[in-house]
Amino acid sequence: MKYSVELLIGFRYLVAKNRDGFVSFISFISVLGIIIGVWALITVLSVMNGFEKELRERILTVASHVTITGNQRMLVNWPDIADQVKDVEGVLGIAPFINSQAMLANGNITAGALIQGITPVLEKTVSNIFDSLIEGNEQSLNRERWQIILGSDLAEKLNLKVTDKVTVITPEANIGIAGMLPRLKQFTVSGIFELGMYEYDNTLAFINIDDAANLLQTQGTVNGLRISLTDVYTAPVINADLGRILGNDFRLSDWTHEHRNFFRALQVEKRVMFLILLLIVAVAAFNVISTLVMVVVDKKSDIAILRTLGLSSQSVISIFVVQGSLIGFIGTVVGGIVGVLTAINIDAIISTIEQIVGIEFFPKSIYVISDFPSDLRWRDVSLILATSFSFSLLATLYPAWRASKTQPAEVLRYA
Structure with a gap:
């Protein structure tokens, strides 16, 4: 009361x-x-x-949940590593990749880029990059050789559209009679993607992993493996589990670490x-x-x-x-x-x-x-x-x- x-x-x-x-x-x-x-x-x-x-x-559209690379070397026996990884609970997909810095040239216009060699079928299991295509399609990466997919800002900078030709120049050089000559190859633009993030749209380009191996002369090896997970928030835990399984011969990182800042x-x-x-x-x-x-x-x-x-x-x-x-x-x-x-x-x-x-x-x-x-x-x-x-x-x-x-x-x- x-x-x-x-x-x-x-x-x-x-x-x-x-x-x-x-x-x-x-x-x-x-x-x-x-x-x-x-x-x-x-x-x-x-x-x-x-x-x-x-x-x-948008970041996870192109960034892998977990990435495995070699310690200062290419991965030679990557299929065996993939077999070990796929049995880990929570792993959804695995895809190899080869990447390299390169210079793209269209006539007198040039631009730096990160070239990433991928297997389109496997890449679909680890990223949704092809859902961001605004022109062209990814099928040509499988059907035809020397095809390339560019970020929208990169294509605009080089004044390129689908079916145009672009020359890819890598830092590695061939030694011949005339001395050291840069490795270069002409590619056909088969697609343009737009993620809405400048760091990707302005610098990233995709080619078939076999074309990347031929261009960079890394046949039989890859830079690393990209892994997708059923739950992206378990990446740190699974990253630690893979580290214990694979040992110290490999470098592992997950998306929470790579983009933590x-x-x-x-x-x-x-x-x-x-x-x-x-x-x-x-x-x-x-x-x-x-x-x-x-x-x-x-x-x-x-x-x-x-x-x-x-x-x-x-x-x-x-x-x-x-x-x-x-x-x-x-x-x-x-x-x-x-x-x-x-x-x-x-x-x-x-x-x-x-x-x-x-x-x-x-x-x-x-x-x-x-x-x-x-x-x-x-x-x-x-x-x-x-x-x-x-x-x-x-x-x-x-x-x-x-x-x-x-x-x-x-x-x-x-x-």
């Missing part, structure tokens, strides 16, 4: 108007500030999670953005303090009367904690609901705004990721809601303590 009285009075103080209505207005602003802060936090973090997920998927930077940006947007909630919490302090001043006579009727200092504290907690609870819940709905429908919301104002925020001609990917994570939502409510609860302590120190005799003497 005691707590029901405190709840009732705290709720009445929240909704009741004071003499000039100013305190009620400040209460509304406090609730609105918390709503905006929680809404912004959930929406922005969900969009950042969405971009991180989208970039991860990139994803670490994304995490830092996410944390910084969280802290910046949390300031909105913090400002709203200060508004809660201001609101309750003004309520204490406005209700000083009421507090004095309640004290004379036997209400304890602890009960007075509870009344104002209830009022501040209700402000925080309402703002947090409403902000959470609006934030979740916005995060789920952000792409449709942005599209509607673009249609209304007639402006495309992320033109497809400039930005590869032209939509707003969103990945709502309930762990983030729970953290935001808990933090917001905690701020609001802490904001009630000083005003509540100040109210409990009200002296009934002093107040009623001058009432």
